[in-house]
Amino acid sequence: MSMQPQRSTASTMGGGMRIVHVVRQFLPNRGGLEDVVANLCKEQLRMGLAPSVVTLDRLFGRPDVRLPREEVINGIPIRRIPYFGSSRYPLAPSIFTCLGDAEVVHVHAVDFFFDALAIGWMLHRKPLVATTHGGFFHTADFAGLKKIWFNGATRLSSRAYRAIAACSANDARMFESVAAGNVRLIENGVDLDKFAGASSPVPVRRIVSIGRFSKNKRPDHLIATMAELLRSGENWHLDMIGVASDWSESELRDAVAQAGLADHIDLHFELDDAAVRTLMSRASLFVSASEFEGFGLAVIEAMSAGLLPIVQPNAAFAALARKHPAIRLANFADPIEAAQTIALAFDTLSKADASSASNEAELSVYSWRHVAQSYQSMYDTVLARENVMNLSVGDVEADPKT
Incomplete structure (x- = not known):
């Protein structure tokens, strides 16, 4: 979940490196992508840099509401631009008027902005960097077409x-397969203080899930797993926290009611961090049935709270499980297996397990200070190369023999 927005109309741009972050959705919307960009900007402001954000002027969940053209939230200057077409690939050609005096343009995710700024580089001439955020492989929908696009258009844009x-x-x-030698691993940062130590001090059969209610998150699998858990006769409870997406609020409530689980599953929409922390304080376990994740931000947040994670073995979660033995993997497509894994995790839960999951030293690599410094190093390398290239071009132009 993202930080609580604090709005202002006055610009707070500092005098440091001018970085324009380009992202399709941003505050006041909440989600993993928005959280990453907001926290990176927050840390860059603390470092004395001058980040700003260009984003779309409507939230995909509320397309009929047009947001202010310019705004400052949490000290971050935001410019919003109109778009048309599908939310899967929103077209926003006015992006080219928003780059101003940017020293670096940082594009988040692979979408229209990623392709358009690449194709139009001869027009804007800004140094471009990007963060992958899972590309566009969040679901198996149109898998063949996506693969063709990735190996064609994305490969070309990456240049x-x-x-x-x-x-x-x-x-x-x-991405090494389409941009060999130009990819560096910078895992997402996590606000480790936000939910630190928030979990119940004693083991309880209460679970939380956190994430956008999108198709790939598979809330239906969580509901089915809860039904299996309750067959044991134990009094389990699940708090599902998120924002409406592919699944609307009414669809989710209908699904819970049809499963007869209204007394055992509570749905929570667009909660602030304080409310999420309160729900965590009543829980001991965290679950995610997500079939695809770019990184797994919510899992790290859950671990920082002291919750024991039981998650779907997608590529990102499996990688985290290899680093953090506290994480349990379960196939939520099989509700019986998932329920058994959750019950076993609870049976083995102890204060030692919880403290291991939230160990500060183990999670410190995800601190935003560490991540922002890695991005700073990347920017410095890019700008140093730009300066060398510009000097080389200048020498050629200055030499009448060439």
């Missing part, structure tokens, strides 16, 4: 980027 930051080992392997 315009001076550096590509992969936010997971899986992303790094995937």
Whole structure:
């Protein structure tokens, strides 16, 4: 979940490196992508840099509401631009008027912005970097077409980027196939203080899930797993926390009611961090049935809270499980297996397990200070190369013999 927005109308741009972050959805919307960009900007402001954000002027969940053209939230200057077409690939050609005096343009995710800024590089001439955020492989829908697009259009667009930051080992392997030698692994940061130590001090059969209610998150699998858990006769409870997406609020409530689980599953929409922390304080376990993740931000947040994670073995979660033995993997497509894994995890839960999951030293690599410094190093390398290239061009132009 993202930080609580605090709005202002006055610009707070500092005098440091001017970085324009380009992302399709941003505050006040909440989600993993928005959280990553907001926290990176927050840390860059603390470092004395001058980040700003260009994003779309409507939220995909509320397309009828047009947001202010310019706004400052949490100290981050935001410019919003109109778009048309599908939310899967929103077209926003006015992006080219928003780059101003940017020293670095940082594109988040692989979408229209990634392709358009690459194709139009001769027009804007700004150094481009990108963060993958899982590319566009969040679901198996149109898998063949996506693969063709990735190996064609994405490969071509990648050539315009001076550096590509992969936010997971899986992303790094995937993007190395289209941008060999230009990919570096910079895993997403996590606000480790936000939910630190929030879990119940004693083991309880209460579970939380956190994430956008999108198709790939498979809330239906969580509901089916809860039905299996309750067959044991134990009094389990699940708090599902998120924002409406592919699944609307009414669809989710109908699914819970049809499963007869209204007394055992509570749905929570668009909660602030304080409310999420309160729900965590009543729980001991965290679950995610997500079939695809770019990184696994919510799992790290859950671990920082002291919750024991039981998650779907997608590539990102499996990679995290290899690093953090506290994480349990379960196939939520099989509700019986998932329920058994959750019950076993609870049976073995102890204070030692919880403290291991939330161990500060183990999670410190995900601190935003560490991640922002990695991005700073990437920017510095890119700009140093730009300066060398510009000097070389200048020498050629100055030499009448060439």
